[in-house]
Amino acid sequence: MATDLSDLNAFVAVARAGGFRQASRATGLSASALSETVRRLEDRLGVRLLNRTTRSVVPTEAGQRLLDRLTPALGEVEAALDTVKGLGDRPAGTLKLNVPVSAAVMVLPAIVPAFLKAYPDIVLELVVEERFVDVLAAGCDAGIRYEEKLEQDMIAVPIGPRRQRFAAAATPDYLNRRGRPEHPRDLLHHDCLRGRGSSGALMPWEFERGGEIVMVDPTGPLIVNLGAGVEVTVQAALAGTGVVFLFEDWLRPHLDSGVLEPVLPDWWQEFSGPFLYYPGRRHVPAPLRAFVDFIKANRD
Incomplete structure (x- = not known):
C-alpha cells in the first residue's frame, strides 16, 4: 500500500500539536488541508487515527501506535536527508535540543553564540524543560542531562564544566x-x-x-x-x-x-558535569554532527 510521506508528516504534526489549527501554524498548511490529508490517510488504512472534538484532537489507540512507530522512522528520514545536505560546504538545517534550565543558564551561553557564528546556516531551537524525555519521540535531535539520567543506549558527549x-x-x-x-x-x-x-x-x-x-x-x-x-x-x-x-x-x-x-x-x-546525549542511530543529522564536533573541538 503506497502512502505519501507528506500524509504521514501531516498526521504526526496534527497529533503532536493536538489540533488542526495548531498544526497549521506549525506547518504553514491550512487546517482544512491537514484535515483532508488525515481523513484520506484514515480511509486508506481503514481505521480512525484521531478522535476529533470541538476543543481538541487526540490519537486513538491505533493512532498512538502509529505515532510511536512513525516518530523515530521519520526522524531517520530527516537525518538521512540532512546527511546528504551536509555534504555541501556548510551544514544547514535545524538542530533541536531538549535541555534543562541549568544547562540553558550555565552551559549554553558560552557555546551557542560561537557555534551559530561558525555555522550560519544552522538554526538552533531549544526546548527547555526539566523532565527527562525520549528525544526522538519529543521531536528533538539531542538533549542535555546529567549522567545518572542517561539511558545506556544513548551516545553521550561531555559538554560544559566536567x-x-x-x-x-x-x-x-x-x-x-x-x-x-x-x-x-x-x-x-x-x-x-x-x-x-x-x-x-x-x-x-x-x-x-x-x-x-x-x-x-x-x-x-x-x-x-x-x-x-x-x-x-x-x-x-x-x-x-x-x-x-x-x-x-x-x-x-x-x-x-x-x-x-x-x-x-x-x-x-x-x-560530574552534564552530557549531550542522542540516540545511536545510523544517520546523524548534519546540524547535530556539526554541534558534536564543535563541542569536542572546544572542550575545556
Missing part, C-alpha cells in the same frame, strides 16, 4: 540574625528555600565531607518548581529570606560580589 558542586548560601544579614550553620543538620532550624523536582517531590539537600554523606529535608517559607522557578529562589535569597541551595556556578556571581555568603562550603558535594 565537575560541578551544589552550594548553600544566604545573605550576611540573614546569617547574622539566625546564626551560621556548622553542620548540615543545623539547617533544620533555618528558613530554607526549597525546590520540587519534575516528579513533584521536594528535593532533599545532600552534603558530603570526608566520605560522610548527610541528607537533610529542611523547611522554609518558599517552594518552587525546579527549572523556571529557580530564579525566584535566587532573588528571595538575595533579599535575605533564607538559605538557598543551588548549583555553585549559578550562585557564583553573588558569592563573588559578597551579596551572598557561603554556607557550609566544606560540605558542598561535587558531581
Whole structure:
C-alpha cells in the first residue's frame, strides 16, 4: 500500500500539536488541508487515527501506535536527508535540543553564540524543560542531562564544566540574625528555600565531607518548581529570606560580589558535569554532527 510521506508528516504534526489549527501554524498548511490529508490517510488504512472534538484532537489507540512507530522512522528520514545536505560546504538545517534550565543558564551561553557564528546556516531551537524525555519521540535531535539520567543506549558527549558542586548560601544579614550553620543538620532550624523536582517531590539537600554523606529535608517559607522557578529562589535569597541551595556556578556571581555568603562550603558535594546525549542511530543529522564536533573541538 503506497502512502505519501507528506500524509504521514501531516498526521504526526496534527497529533503532536493536538489540533488542526495548531498544526497549521506549525506547518504553514491550512487546517482544512491537514484535515483532508488525515481523513484520506484514515480511509486508506481503514481505521480512525484521531478522535476529533470541538476543543481538541487526540490519537486513538491505533493512532498512538502509529505515532510511536512513525516518530523515530521519520526522524531517520530527516537525518538521512540532512546527511546528504551536509555534504555541501556548510551544514544547514535545524538542530533541536531538549535541555534543562541549568544547562540553558550555565552551559549554553558560552557555546551557542560561537557555534551559530561558525555555522550560519544552522538554526538552533531549544526546548527547555526539566523532565527527562525520549528525544526522538519529543521531536528533538539531542538533549542535555546529567549522567545518572542517561539511558545506556544513548551516545553521550561531555559538554560544559566536567565537575560541578551544589552550594548553600544566604545573605550576611540573614546569617547574622539566625546564626551560621556548622553542620548540615543545623539547617533544620533555618528558613530554607526549597525546590520540587519534575516528579513533584521536594528535593532533599545532600552534603558530603570526608566520605560522610548527610541528607537533610529542611523547611522554609518558599517552594518552587525546579527549572523556571529557580530564579525566584535566587532573588528571595538575595533579599535575605533564607538559605538557598543551588548549583555553585549559578550562585557564583553573588558569592563573588559578597551579596551572598557561603554556607557550609566544606560540605558542598561535587558531581560530574552534564552530557549531550542522542540516540545511536545510523544517520546523524548534519546540524547535530556539526554541534558534536564543535563541542569536542572546544572542550575545556
